[in-house]
Amino acid sequence: MRLGKAALLGAAIAAAGLTVAASAQAQNEQFIPGLVYRTGAYAPNGIPFANGVADYYALVNERDGGINGVKILYEECDTGYATDRGVECYERLKNKGPTGAAYFNPLSTGITFALTEKAPVDKIPIISMGYGRSESRDGSVFQWNFPLLGTYWSAADIIMQHIGLKEGGFDKLKGKKIALVYHDSPYGKEPIALLEERAKMHGFEFMPLPVTHPGVEQKATWLQIRQKRPDYVLLWGWGIMNSTAIKEAVAVGFPREKIFGVWWSGAEPDVRPAEGGAKGYQAAMLQHGSGQFGVHAELKKYLYDKGKGVAKWEETDEVLYNRGLVNAMLGVESIRTAMKKYGNKPMTGEQVRWGIEHLDLSAARLKELGFDGMLQPLKVTCSDHEGTRAGRIQQWDGKKWVVVSDWYQSDDKVIKPMVDAAAKKYAAEKKLPVRDCSKES
Amino acid sequence: MLGPFLETLIGGLLTGVLYSLVALGFVLIFKASGVFNFAQGAMVLFAALTVARLTDEIDGKALGLEHFVIAAAVLGAALALVGWYAWREYVARGSGPGERRRLALLAAGGALIGGVIAFAYGKGAWPLWVALAATASIMGLLAYAIERLVLRHLVNQEGIILFMATLGIANFLDGFGQTLWGSDIYTINLGLPKDPIFLFEGVFPGGLLIDPAELFAAGIAAVLVVVLAVFFQKTRVGRALRAVADDHAAAQSVGIPLNTIWLIVWTVAGLVALAAGVIWGAKLGVQFSISLIALKALPVLILGGFTSVPGAIIGGLIIGAGEKLSEIFLAPILVQAFDLAGGGIENWFAYMLALIFLLFRPQGLFGERIIERV
Numbered sequence: 001m002r003l004g005k006a007a008l009l010g011a012a013i014a015a016a017g018l019t020v021a022a023s024a025q026a027q028n029e030q031f032i033p034g035l036v037y038r039t040g041a042y043a044p045n046g047i048p049f050a051n052g053v054a055d056y057y058a059l060v061n062e063r064d065g066g067i068n069g070v071k072i073l074y075e076e077c078d079t080g081y082a083t084d085r086g087v088e089c090y091e092r093l094k095n096k097g098p099t100g101a102a103y104f105n106p107l108s109t110g111i112t113f114a115l116t117e118k119a120p121v122d123k124i125p126i127i128s129m130g131y132g133r134s135e136s137r138d139g140s141v142f143q144w145n146f147p148l149l150g151t152y153w154s155a156a157d158i159i160m161q162h163i164g165l166k167e168g169g170f171d172k173l174k175g176k177k178i179a180l181v182y183h184d185s186p187y188g189k190e191p192i193a194l195l196e197e198r199a200k201m202h203g204f205e206f207m208p209l210p211v212t213h214p215g216v217e218q219k220a221t222w223l224q225i226r227q228k229r230p231d232y233v234l235l236w237g238w239g240i241m242n243s244t245a246i247k248e249a250v251a252v253g254f255p256r257e258k259i260f261g262v263w264w265s266g267a268e269p270d271v272r273p274a275e276g277g278a279k280g281y282q283a284a285m286l287q288h289g290s291g292q293f294g295v296h297a298e299l300k301k302y303l304y305d306k307g308k309g310v311a312k313w314e315e316t317d318e319v320l321y322n323r324g325l326v327n328a329m330l331g332v333e334s335i336r337t338a339m340k341k342y343g344n345k346p347m348t349g350e351q352v353r354w355g356i357e358h359l360d361l362s363a364a365r366l367k368e369l370g371f372d373g374m375l376q377p378l379k380v381t382c383s384d385h386e387g388t389r390a391g392r393i394q395q396w397d398g399k400k401w402v403v404v405s406d407w408y409q410s411d412d413k414v415i416k417p418m419v420d421a422a423a424k425k426y427a428a429e430k431k432l433p434v435r436d437c438s439k440e441s
Numbered sequence: 442m443l444g445p446f447l448e449t450l451i452g453g454l455l456t457g458v459l460y461s462l463v464a465l466g467f468v469l470i471f472k473a474s475g476v477f478n479f480a481q482g483a484m485v486l487f488a489a490l491t492v493a494r495l496t497d498e499i500d501g502k503a504l505g506l507e508h509f510v511i512a513a514a515v516l517g518a519a520l521a522l523v524g525w526y527a528w529r530e531y532v533a534r535g536s537g538p539g540e541r542r543r544l545a546l547l548a549a550g551g552a553l554i555g556g557v558i559a560f561a562y563g564k565g566a567w568p569l570w571v572a573l574a575a576t577a578s579i580m581g582l583l584a585y586a587i588e589r590l591v592l593r594h595l596v597n598q599e600g601i602i603l604f605m606a607t608l609g610i611a612n613f614l615d616g617f618g619q620t621l622w623g624s625d626i627y628t629i630n631l632g633l634p635k636d637p638i639f640l641f642e643g644v645f646p647g648g649l650l651i652d653p654a655e656l657f658a659a660g661i662a663a664v665l666v667v668v669l670a671v672f673f674q675k676t677r678v679g680r681a682l683r684a685v686a687d688d689h690a691a692a693q694s695v696g697i698p699l700n701t702i703w704l705i706v707w708t709v710a711g712l713v714a715l716a717a718g719v720i721w722g723a724k725l726g727v728q729f730s731i732s733l734i735a736l737k738a739l740p741v742l743i744l745g746g747f748t749s750v751p752g753a754i755i756g757g758l759i760i761g762a763g764e765k766l767s768e769i770f771l772a773p774i775l776v777q778a779f780d781l782a783g784g785g786i787e788n789w790f791a792y793m794l795a796l797i798f799l800l801f802r803p804q805g806l807f808g809e810r811i812i813e814r815v
Contacts, residue, residue, distance in 0.1 A: 039616070041730040043624035184785050212785040214730045217737070219452050220768035220787055226650060227445045227769075240730045243626060247725070251652045253637050273626040273726035277635065 029073040030066070030335060030346045031097020032057065035089050035106050040080035041214040042239035044269040045320055049107065050076065051311035052324020055299055058310070060332055062302040067335050068344040073097055079111060081239075086111030087118075094122055099346040102335055103127050103356070105327055109187035112145075117430070119144035124349035125356055127334075129327045130155075130263055130286040134190055134415075135422035137386035139357065140435045142423065146356050146385045148330055149378065152190035152262065153418065154410035155284050156234070158391040159260045160198050161408050163232055174203035177228065181221055181245055182236035184210035191236060191262070193422075197414060215241020222248040235261040235283075242270035243278075250277035260284065260393070267319040271396045279398040284391050287375050288326055290401050292317045294370030295325060319401065322374065329369060334359050357382060376407070382437035389415075444645030449765050455655035457741075457761020458662045459724075462717040464738040464745065464753040465665065466710045471747045472673070473682040473706035474592075475689075476603040482735020483614035484711055486727075487583070488576055489718030490618045493627035493727040495572035517551035518582065569631070573719070580711030583614075588704045596699060597689055615732055624729060629722040633657055658720045662754070665716060669750050672709075682706055686748070743795035746805030755806060756795075764791045 034053055037046035057074045066072055075096065077089035086106055094101050103125045106112045112132040119126050120143065127146045128136070134153040136145035150158075163178070164170040180195060182188030192208055199206035207230055209221045215237055222245075225233060233254065235245055242265045249256060257280040261270065266283025268290070274281075296316060303309040304316075311321060338347045338355025347355065359380045366372050378387035389412070393405040427434050463485060470478040567575070591606050631654075638656075639648030673679040685692040685702045693699050721731055737760075745756025764787035772786045798806065 039619060039624060039729070041728070041733065043619070044626045044728060047624065210785040212788045214733060216725050216730045216734065217456075217787070219456050220449070220765045223445075223449050223452055223650075223765070224769055226647075227448070240626060240726065240728050243726055250635055251637055251654075252650060269626055273628055275628065 027098045028070055028346065029097060030070045030102055031073045031075070031093075031100065032331065033089070033093035033096065033101045033104060034074060034076040035079050035086055035104060035108075035111065036076045037079055037081045037107070038076075039078055040082075042081040045239050045264075045267060046081065046107070048267070048269070048311065048315065048318055048320035049324040049327075051315075052321040052326075053105070053328040054310045054324075055303060055316075055321075056295075056325045056328035056332070058308060059295075059299055059302055062306075062308065063298060067332055068339050070339075070344060070346055072332075079106075079108065081108050081110075083108070083110040083114050087114050090115055090118065094124055097346065099348045100124065101349060102347060102352045103331055103349065105129065105331070106132075109133075109190065110185055113186050116142070116145055120432075122349065123353070125353040127327070127331060127356065129330065130323075131187065134194070135419050135426060137384060138419050138423035139382045139385040140423070140437050141427045141432060142385065143435065144353060146380065146387075148356075148359075148380070148385070148387050149286055149326075149375075150263075150389060150391060150410070151386060152187075152236075153194040153415050154386070154389045155262045155286075155391065156191035156194040157198070157410035157415060158408045159234060159262075159284050159393070160195070161411070162393045162405055163260070164202075170202045176204045176232075177207060177230040178204050178232045178234065179207040179209055179225060179228070179230040180234045180236060181209050181211060181218070181225075183215060183238055183241055184212050187238065187264075188236045191234070193418060194415070195234070197418060201414070211237070211241060211245075214239060216244055218244055218248045221245075222252045222254070225249075225254055226252040231258065233259045235259055235265045237261070237265045237270075239269075240273075243273040246271065246274040246278045246281055250274065256280040257282070263391070266394060266401070267323075268401075269320070276398060278396050280395065282393055282395045282404065283401075285394050285403070286323065286326075287388075287390060287392070288319075288322050288371075289392075289394050289403060290317055290319045290322065291373075293322075293373050294367070295329075295374075296370070298370055326371065326375065329371060330356075330359070330361075333361060333365075333369070356380060357385070359387065382435065382440040444647070444649065446766075446770070447645070448649045449769050450762055451649060451651060452655075453762035453765030454758050455652065455659055455761070456765065457758040458659040458754075459655070459717070459721060459757075460734075460737045460741050460761055461754045461757025462658070462662050462665070462713065462720065463734055464741040464757055465662075465669065465750065466713040466717065467735075467738055467742055468745075468747060468750055468753045469669070469706055469710045469713060472686050474603070474703060475600055475686055476607060477600075477747070478710065479604065479607040479735075480611035480614060481710065481714060481738070482732040483611040483618070484580070484583070484714035485718040485721065485735065486729065486732035487614045487618040487718075488580055488711065488715040489629065489722035489727040489731055490622040490627070491576040491579055492569075492572050492715070492719055493629045493722055494622040495567045495575060496569055496629065497627055514552040518548040569629075573715070576715055577712060580715055581708045584704055584707035584711050587707055588700060592703050592707075593700055611732075615729070619729065626726040626728040627722075628726055629719055631657070631719070631723045633723065654720075654724055658724070661716055661720060665713065666750060666754055669709075669713075673750065678702070678705060737791070740791040740795040742805070743792070744798050744806055746807045749805070749807030752805055752807030760791045760794065763794045764788075767794075 036050035037043055038050060057072045061072055077093055079086040079089055086108055090104060101124050105127050106115055109131045112126060112128045115126055125144050125146060127148060129148045130150050132147045134151035136142040136147050137151055167173060195206050209224060211218050211221055237245055249259060259281050261283035263284045263286040271278035304313050315321060334356040335347055335352055337358050338351045342351045357380055361378050363377050366375055376388055376390050380387040389410040390407050392403055392407055394401040395404045466481040467478060470476055595603055595606060634653045638651045638653055640651060642648035681697045681702055684697055685699060689699060721734055741756040741760050744759060745752030767790040768787040775781060
């Protein structure tokens with residue numbers, strides 16, 4: 001009996017020891033939440049993105065032992081692309097880990113809108129790479145939002161520049177009709193302001209055509225396109241809405257070469273279901289496209305050869321998987337930047353916010369990280385939370401995406417005044433303090 | 442103006458036929474059991490996913506052999522069970538001793554044969570007709586499982602309890618279907634012409650556009666309606682179905698086997714879901730959103746009545762045409778007249794249209810008018 005008690009005591013001490021060790025290890029972990037959607041209407045697009053993110057964090061842990069020795073603790077929460085579930089996930093995950101969530105990637109403009117007011121209170125930055133509020137690039141007002149790599153105003157402007165170039169100059173757009181088929185949500189409505197501005201500047205007729213969630217019923221929209229015969233159609237869809245739009249374009253005989261999607265309408269799941277019908281369709285690129293680059297060799301060596309990758313290897317060259325990699329890399333590099341100032345330990349949301357705002361990725365650093373060829377250098381500042389405004393156009397040739405344009409830079413002469421006005425209005429409405437970026441280091 | 446109007450009307454009517462197909466599944470189950478089957482949309486998705494994945498070979502991403510073996514095993518088991526059921530009902534006229542063991546042996550034998558066939562077939566994509574047969578069997582098996590595991594235990598319960606049970610089934614099927622077959626967008630290729638047909642090009646500039654895929658769907662729906670109408674009106678089972686719908690207990694008291702009737706009706710609803718799933722899947726691609734199409738059937742049901750097959754068809758046509766015409770012709774007028782923010786109106790307009798009809802005919806266009814005397 002006595003022996004039994006001793007054994008029990010020993011076991012308890014051992015268990016306590018293990019708990020203490022595990023706790024000490026947990027204290028040196030950087031918690032990063034992932035708002036993903038692996039189920040629901042938008043899963044075909046959500047899954048490859050989520051796989052890219054998960055694989056990159058796993059690569060940093062496997063290859064480098066974490067960020068400067070601090071292991072990444074990553075946890076996904078499935079939002080189903082629903083704003084209410086996104087907020088629920090945010091509330092559940094924001095305080096996890098020794099220092100709380102480093103940042104959130106909402107992967108939904110609707111969720112980004114909802115979290116924009118929560119982020120300053122909880123002091124957690126929101127990285128909305130290639131989506132979210134366009135005016136949130138103004139860091140003097142939106143201190144906690146980072147629409148890195150490009151906003152929807154940048155995307156729409158890049159597409160308009162490409163159309164203008166094809167037509168032989170913006171002046172040739174006078175009298176033409178340009179339709180926008182958009183997801184009837186905050187996401188789909190974002191480019192309207194920019195396109196209205198461009199329509200005013202160049203004298204083309206702008207036709208916004210909404211499509212209700214999830215976008216499987218577009219007959220009325222495409223019958224209108226057939227009847228009003230626009231010269232170009234811009235597509236601001238997500239998930240099954242994109243492939244449905246292309247199929248409906250086939251059904252009404254609208255030439256696919258005259259349809260331009262945003263970068264969220266330009267991935268493999270958007271065109272493959274339309275089979276041969278998608279050939280000729282074009283879309284903006286959030287800098288990167290499909291294909292394998294330096295980072296993929298590392299992924300193969302440290303994850304896929306060991307059976308640790310989340311995706312199938314043959315799917316790791318797809319557009320959305322690559323976007324997941326890019327998104328995760330920007331987050332990791334922001335934490336690394338913050339560590340330079342605050343030390344190699346788990347960062348708080350506030351410290352990571354500083355890191356994102358001082359993110360400076362040169363061409364050499366991008367090459368070192370294995371992202372050369374995917375991204376151009378970017379530098380985030382207090383007044384510019386976008387970091388870069390470059391993009392290209394790609395075209396589906398029936399089997400793969402092919403880059404068909406040179407690099408464009410969205411025109412800040414058009415966009416900057418719009419950003420300033422919208423940000424000022426937002427600050428006044430919400431009674432937010434406005435930072436003087438000239439005094440920020 | 443007449444050309445665009447007619448084109449929208451035709452397009453709307455053809456889309457309406459597709460709504461009717463989904464609504465038919467709801468009507469069948471409601472007619473026979475008084476249950477509003479919330480799982481109908483999930484059944485459409487499940488059936489479409491099964492067909493798509495069994496025939497699938499998109500970009501070389503073929504399924505693993507194990508999926509085909511499982512599906513074929515289910516097909517074999519289902520065929521064996523259906524055979525056994527037919528034998529018990531129509532030959533032996535009732536159950537006998539050792540039935541459970543015989544049933545298990547039959548199912549195992551069927552599964553083994555199905556599995557062996559699949560193994561012999563290899564992992565290549567199945568021909569469409571084999572996939573359709575397998576999926577029809579799987580839908581039958583699903584109906585059997587639903588009757589055996591859920592409905593049988595809820596006989597004579599309140600309608601709301603049965604409705605809640607179907608909510609559970611819907612969630613299970615949505616998740617299980619995607620877990621089993623994946624959540625990507627898959628294609629079903631029926632070999633239909635994709636290029637539009639233009640009619641009366643001499644009368645209207647540009648002609649009137651018709652989508653051949655929708656014409657095909659309308660043909661399928663018409664055949665289904667005729668078959669179902671004959672089934673309900675002319676067969677012994679059809680009359681029994683209607684009796685069960687009126688009163689479970691009374692139907693049982695005169696010897697109508699309630700469980701058998703439920704099994705039959707859920708199987709038929711499963712087959713209607715298969716037809717709807719294949720047609721919608723061929724049109725849109727097979728993906729989770731297909732299950733949301735079920736929501737499109739709700740205004741159709743409100744309008745057509747929950748118990749009328751012709752009501753589902755006419756309701757579908759009115760809703761289909763109404764929402765397309767409203768989106769194209771009414772929405773711009775409303776936006777301009779009231780300085781609205783804009784946005785699609787077709788989704789909510791369908792419900793408005795149905796509710797307006799209800800003001801005049803609370804039982805729906807073809808619904809049965811129930812008079813209860815106290």
